[in-house]
Amino acid sequence: MTIPKFLHLSQNYCKKTPYRGRGTWRTSLLLALILCGASGAFAQTVAPTDFSKASTNEKLTQLDQRVTAAQSSADNAWMLVSAALVLMMTGPGLALFYGGLVRRKNTLAIMMQSFALMALITVMWALVGYSLCFGGNGPLIGGFEHAFLRGVGADPNPDYAGTIPQSTFMVYQLMFAIITPALITGATAERMKFSGSVLFMVLWFVFVYAPLAHMVWGKGGFLNASLGGRFPTLDFAGGTVVHISSGVSALVCALYLRKRTGYPQQPMPPHSLVLSFIGACLLWVGWFGFNAGSALASNGLASSAFVATHFAAASAALAWSAAEWLKNGHASALGAISGAVAGLVAITPAAGFVGPIPALVIGVFAGAFCYWMVTKVKAIFKYDDALDAFGVHGAGGTIGALLTGVFAQQAINPIFGAGKAVGGLDGHWAQVGNQLVGVLIAWGFALVGTIVLLKIVDMITGLRVSTEEEEAGLDITQHGEEAYNLEA
Amino acid sequence: MMKIEAIIQPSRFVSVKEALHEIGIEGMTVTEVRGHGRQKGHTEIYRGREYTVDLLPKMKVEMVLPDALVEKALAAIRNAAKTGMIGDGKIFLSKIDEAIRIRNDDRGENAL
Numbered sequence: 001m002t003i004p005k006f007l008h009l010s011q012n013y014c015k016k017t018p019y020r021g022r023g024t025w026r027t028s029l030l031l032a033l034i035l036c037g038a039s040g041a042f043a044q045t046v047a048p049t050d051f052s053k054a055s056t057n058e059k060l061t062q063l064d065q066r067v068t069a070a071q072s073s074a075d076n077a078w079m080l081v082s083a084a085l086v087l088m089m090t091g092p093g094l095a096l097f098y099g100g101l102v103r104r105k106n107t108l109a110i111m112m113q114s115f116a117l118m119a120l121i122t123v124m125w126a127l128v129g130y131s132l133c134f135g136g137n138g139p140l141i142g143g144f145e146h147a148f149l150r151g152v153g154a155d156p157n158p159d160y161a162g163t164i165p166q167s168t169f170m171v172y173q174l175m176f177a178i179i180t181p182a183l184i185t186g187a188t189a190e191r192m193k194f195s196g197s198v199l200f201m202v203l204w205f206v207f208v209y210a211p212l213a214h215m216v217w218g219k220g221g222f223l224n225a226s227l228g229g230r231f232p233t234l235d236f237a238g239g240t241v242v243h244i245s246s247g248v249s250a251l252v253c254a255l256y257l258r259k260r261t262g263y264p265q266q267p268m269p270p271h272s273l274v275l276s277f278i279g280a281c282l283l284w285v286g287w288f289g290f291n292a293g294s295a296l297a298s299n300g301l302a303s304s305a306f307v308a309t310h311f312a313a314a315s316a317a318l319a320w321s322a323a324e325w326l327k328n329g330h331a332s333a334l335g336a337i338s339g340a341v342a343g344l345v346a347i348t349p350a351a352g353f354v355g356p357i358p359a360l361v362i363g364v365f366a367g368a369f370c371y372w373m374v375t376k377v378k379a380i381f382k383y384d385d386a387l388d389a390f391g392v393h394g395a396g397g398t399i400g401a402l403l404t405g406v407f408a409q410q411a412i413n414p415i416f417g418a419g420k421a422v423g424g425l426d427g428h429w430a431q432v433g434n435q436l437v438g439v440l441i442a443w444g445f446a447l448v449g450t451i452v453l454l455k456i457v458d459m460i461t462g463l464r465v466s467t468e469e470e471e472a473g474l475d476i477t478q479h480g481e482e483a484y485n486l487e488a
Numbered sequence: 489m490m491k492i493e494a495i496i497q498p499s500r501f502v503s504v505k506e507a508l509h510e511i512g513i514e515g516m517t518v519t520e521v522r523g524h525g526r527q528k529g530h531t532e533i534y535r536g537r538e539y540t541v542d543l544l545p546k547m548k549v550e551m552v553l554p555d556a557l558v559e560k561a562l563a564a565i566r567n568a569a570k571t572g573m574i575g576d577g578k579i580f581l582s583k584i585d586e587a588i589r590i591r592n593d594d595r596g597e598n599a600l
Contacts, residue, residue: 131598266537269532328533375536388535 085289096279105473233438239349247394316343319367346400
């Protein structure tokens, strides 16, 4: 086992250091750097084996090294697991969730879109993606300093996560970049060309996701709450960056692509809610990596986010089910899992800022609001958001981002400094305004970016399959295969 | 020889098969089918959208029998398949001119 070759006082080592979300440990880091400079020479030279014979100073140094290494190991273990959990949300989680909701002739096509993104975004991430999101310190977008993953290795990047190797942070963030465009495919389902989809997603990742991720999470980003943004928007795990951006883009895509042939007269019920059910359960579990992992450490904040995540999912599932039961006389499986996903979406920005009871409240709001969006609003405006990517992610992300401003508490996460009010519950209602700014910018950015990119892709590859191809199904026409070969 | 074609509720199929076995009828061909007669379908709601499902799942049981067995078989099917509710299904009878066992070219009732 290798121990990362760095030395600094760890965050938890000094018990008084408050937990921070995607924040920095500037103070402890500074201290660490000074220590590093002063004692750089012995950082790797003291052999831990002759501990008994060492002088007191040497023992202290060794002790410090060991504590640091132990924390780094603990944090790194959790973050690697979290990264894997977030990947699991896309494949198989989202792929199954969406796969079950389409008609059987489009099953592989929708799953393949998720899977293609696992490969495409990963390659893009290595080339420029990580650098555009987390390199440099501009207000709008990162730079090229980490292009081709230059300088990304075992040493931590103290701007973002001072206790884990930067390669862990890098691969963890990659998983977010994968699932975000994958969420959009729910709106374009059953009618978008694979070629157009691939081109659109790559461009969308570079021109919409990367700037937003940098604005909200990147150093110097002007919405970043902990790294000196002008409008500090609280977004713990991606309510704006992931859910609003993908949800709003999904709405634009649904409108641009127009309705599926036959919608809404022709019935288009889900072909296998069993697949969707498994997918939703995998999403729920994967979300622990998404939200609790966003603490970027294996600490108390991670536990708090884990708990909030779970509670919001549960109350949202109940809220959606209750609404359905009152309206239709049944609590359906599809309703319960849709509600859970809505709750998970809404708690995403709030997870590291709110306690468990506010999380329950956020879940109830999200479940009821998304139910209304999906069943009523969609019918009124007659857009064909096929699998409700906007109704769940756009709507849930928006309400979650605003409620984060209401329920965030410094007792959970003193992100603005010890003792400083964070959200409305602390009396800092202006935070709701900051949240609104973040929401509006994410909405505007996603709207404009998506329209422009759709126009461009439409000119290059075209976006929509022909009516004949649509009727035959995308599995055969786009991929030359079928999900279910009953004769085989 | 007569052919019996019984379209029954899927939930009654096992009882029907057992009732036929009890009177010594072993051979049958079974198909899962969809359809409806007088029974209306039902509505399903997915995320607020209502779908009417009017083609309901049924089982079609087919067998060709010597004339002597037909009435017994009909009684067995009727008893086992009946719930008294709309949707219990129908039985159709038709004359069969010839039957051939492929393995050894037996013909007529010998082939059954």
